[in-house]
Amino acid sequence: KAxxxxxxxxxxxxxxxxxxxxxxxISGHRSVSWYQQTPGQGLQFLFEYFSxxxxxxxxxxGRFSGRQFSNSRSEMNVSTLELGDSALYLCAxxxxxxxxxxTQYFGPGTRLLVL
Amino acid sequence: GNSVTxxxxxxxxxxxxxxxxxCTYTATGYPSLFWYVQYPGEGLQLLLKATKADDKGSNKGFxxxxxxxxxxxxxxxxxxxxxxxxxxxxxxxxxxxNDMRFGAGTRLTVKP
Numbered sequence: 001k002a003x004x005x006x007x008x009x010x011x012x013x014x015x016x017x018x019x020x021x022x023x024x025x026i027s028g029h030r031s032v033s034w035y036q037q038t039p040g041q042g043l044q045f046l047f048e049y050f051s052x053x054x055x056x057x058x059x060x061x062g063r064f065s066g067r068q069f070s071n072s073r074s075e076m077n078v079s080t081l082e083l084g085d086s087a088l089y090l091c092a093x094x095x096x097x098x099x100x101x102x103t104q105y106f107g108p109g110t111r112l113l114v115l
Numbered sequence: 116g117n118s119v120t121x122x123x124x125x126x127x128x129x130x131x132x133x134x135x136x137x138c139t140y141t142a143t144g145y146p147s148l149f150w151y152v153q154y155p156g157e158g159l160q161l162l163l164k165a166t167k168a169d170d171k172g173s174n175k176g177f178x179x180x181x182x183x184x185x186x187x188x189x190x191x192x193x194x195x196x197x198x199x200x201x202x203x204x205x206x207x208x209x210x211x212x213n214d215m216r217f218g219a220g221t222r223l224t225v226k227p
Binding site for chain 1: 144145146147149151156157158159160161164166204208209210211214215216217218219220
């Protein structure tokens with residue numbers, strides 16, 4: 001089975017621009033979660049999508065948004081980029097039972113640099 | 116709220132040494148606990164998990180036991196190898212309360 005794929009792998013943007021990141025989950029997985037990883041804040045949960053609906057949300061400003069398509073692929077958008085948005089953005093997929101026992105499978109991440 | 120605290124690194128060991136990475140948690144519900152590993156340039160990979168108190172997760176020689184009385188989930192390995200060099204993350208999943216938390220990560224370097 002193919003793993004979680006994320007595109008692009010690397011991205012450079014300037015302040016004020018917007019960016020869209022893409023994630024394709026493992027086949028059969030219906031839940032997609034997004035995380036931001038920075039040296040200072042570590043791994044922080046952004047949001048989770050299941051069946052095209054946002055099911056859980058972390059504590060990030062409204063500039064961070066996402067969506068999920070009917071084939072479970074997900075996109076994450078960040079508008080009005082700030083320098084502090086530079087990070088590794090990780091996507092994780094899971095079957096989607098919504099239980100705490102469920103394992104998440106992570107993609108390699110998209111490294112975003114904001115100049 | 117929920118939180119995960121793991122020992123700060125970096126940790127440097129010689130090959131075949133014993134490894135312990137401490138992880139403690141606070142939780143209001145009944146979380147599952149995980150250890151993930153991140154190799155350079157890659158995403159996180161599940162190493163092991165435990166879903167209830169007294170469960171022991173194990174994989175590739177690594178072990179961790181879910182201790183409710185001490186709210187801990189320490190990672191151990193009896194004999195580390197150079198290939199174990201990576202960053203290790205302890206994580207808590209409490210989806211009943213819509214919460215997933217990760218520790219800060221511990222960088223392990225194993226020298227030959």
